[in-house]
Amino acid sequence: MNLIWLLLQASWVNVAIAVLTGLISGGCSARLIALINSAVNEQSTNNLLWYFVGLAVVALLTSVISQVLLISLAQEAVYHLRLRLSRGILSSPLRHLEELGASRLLATLTEDVQTLSNTIFVIPFVCIDVAIIAGCLIYLGWLSGVVFLIVIVFLGIAIASTQFLLTRARKFLSLAREEQDRLFKHFRAITDGVKELKLHALRRQAFLSDELQISAATSRDHNLTAFKTFAIATGWGNLLFFTIVGLLIFALPQLTTVSPAILSAYILTITYLLVPFQNILERLPALFRANVALQKVERMKLALASQKETNNTTEISTTNWNKLELDQVTHTYRGEQEDSNFVLGELSLTLYPGQLVFIVGGNGSGKSTLAKIITGLYVPESGKIRLDNKLINEENLEWYRQHFSAIFSDFFLFERLLGIENASLDQQAQEYLQKLHLNTKVQVKDGLLSTTALSQGQRKRLALLTVFLEDRPIYLFDEWASDQDPYFRDIFYKELLLNLKKRNKTILVISHDDRYFHLADRVIKLDYGKVEYDSSYA
Structure with missing residues (x-):
């Protein structure tokens, strides 16, 4: 029947x-x-x-x-x-x-x-x-x-x-x-x-x-x-x-x-x-x-x-914003056993345009969970998120997410540059491939990448191509540099991130590369789900 x-x-x-x-x-x-x-x-x-x-x-x-x-x-x-x-x-x-x-x-x-x-x-x-x-x-x-x-x-x-x-x-x-x-x-x-x-x-x-x-x-x-x-x-x-x-x-x-x-x-x-x-x-x-x-x-x-979200993208994401606030946000990561729950928070953070922020801490300290909360992929169990004093809730969560471009540690690489409306897409993509030292490996025609069968480090650089073309106000990089050689790691931290900063982009970087911490405007260290310190790097 x-x-x-x-x-x-x-x-x-x-x-x-x-x-x-x-x-x-x-x-x-x-x-x-x-x-x-x-x-x-x-x-x-x-x-x-x-x-x-x-x-x-x-x-x-x-x-x-x-x-x-x-x-x-x-x-x-x-x-x-x-x-x-x-x-x-x-x-x-x-x-x-x-x-x-x-x-x-x-x-x-x-x-x-x-x-x-x-x-x-x-x-x-x-x-x-x-x-x-x-x-x-x-x-x-x-x-x-x-x-x-x-x-x-x-x-x-x-x-x-x-x-x-x-x-x-x-x-x-x-x-x-x-x-x-x-x-x-x-x-x-x-x-x-x-x-x-x-x-x-x-x-x-x-x-x-x-x-x-x-x-x-x-x-x-x-x-x-x-x-x-x-x-x-x-x-x-x-x-x-x-x-x-x-x-x-x-x-x-x-x-x-x-x-x-x-x-x-x-x-x-x-x-x-x-x-x-x-x-x-x-x-x-x-x-x-x-x-x-x-x-x-x-x-x-x-x-x-039973857990369906409201997808509402009628509002256009804003490129001119003043502050992003996390107010006493908490999130519980439930393990298979009741006594293995991990609690993030309460956390209160404020982010501003043009900031380069490093999020650091040991493994399991809550860095990736915090990144998913900031980008709207996880909904806080308590506390509030505001963008320019606008409370983020179920009705505007989809709109809020459109402000972010992210490369997570378990990223996925699409073979086509989807959802990017740009008349000169192929030309811009080739220019970025040159900067990423991938122009001899990958070509772009009609938004289609010639290959994604590359080393993990090269695939991460190819993922950068996508987020750069998206041109959104806030960027998140989760352990991006971990698979890069010293030469390109230097390019990432000293050239690519600083270029984004000059364009008034907010950049959140989850990293263990302490030799580059001095480049950050702020370093936020997490320890067992709590902020150990949040300060300008000196």
Whole structure:
């Protein structure tokens, strides 16, 4: 039912048309069976020929129309689902996304949505099969109410017994999907930690045997149990079908008086129904997997919606501002255990245009957390942020963020210079590449970078290209110079940062490079989430 609802969300009108044409196709197919049965029992079939041809053509056309409509709806539904999920992720608070975890998000965006995309195309064929079954059952009821009642009772028993197996299979599919989240986490560990695993044989062996292998085996076992159960259900369903035919041939004539013509029509129709019933049974595993995937997607959508931010960019960010205030701001970083919470604050800071501010402190002192609060990526749990006495809240948080350009330690580098409206973008980009000593490595054409496959230090310099082109009033650099050689580290601190300062930009630099602290207007040192000192460097 969830899959049908997904299609209805795309267009209930088209679903209605598809269902109607599918029912017509099923009705025509049932009528064809009746016509064949009549032809078998009549000596002359000349007057039935064109009737047969007409029914066959209508059945074919309505079947094609129904399938084309449903296939289009299915692909449209998956398309909109992908966009809604992506927008939901982008409109959720960063902290909430970090709590959900990248592995879980990726599993939903890739595994679940792809499962839906691969499976949802079978829905049209299932609908046609259901329509054929419905039409044939109506025909059987018209032939003989008594025989139809006997067949329906037996079918009810058969469906109930098969449903028990299907419910069990679906349970194991759900367990396999839950294990898939853990598998994705292990796959990320392989790609992100490949160097560490290669350098430590015992760690690699322990990871494979104690982590990945156990998770993969659990997923395999759940899937095996599910699909074995589906196979048993399919075999059981086929057996029951032939049992019905056997009962009609051998048992029914002993119980009640049935004309040979009606009995022949029943046997012919039920034999014909075997194909659509088998089709449905064979497609049930894929449909159940898609239903489990859709449930995961819906849970993800609910999790994202529960923490949704207001995206409001109607206001233009200001380039002329006087002060940015953090007033008694606090933020709690919750660990996996209750006693491992890290509290930042209370912090009160005021930043001004044209300042070069170094944020320093030991590892775990709260520097990166403070950077995310200042840039609006984390929302303070208490305290206030004001820009020129304008209180920053949910309504204007998106506007506030547009004042910042940042390169975090775990930055991402896009292959295209997105969102930068500049008629001379390529020319300006090439000029910056020259300053960054990357002009021999990277070219820009129509805003597209020729490559991002560079060393980490060069990738960080390429990230500078993006933030320089954005030309925003406040810049943040989180341990930017840590991967640079001494020569370019000097250029960064003594030329690039000072050039930004001359342009009245505010620059926040998280750094351990104490030999450059004298260049700062202010040095703010954090220690366990508190400001140890905030002073001009002397």
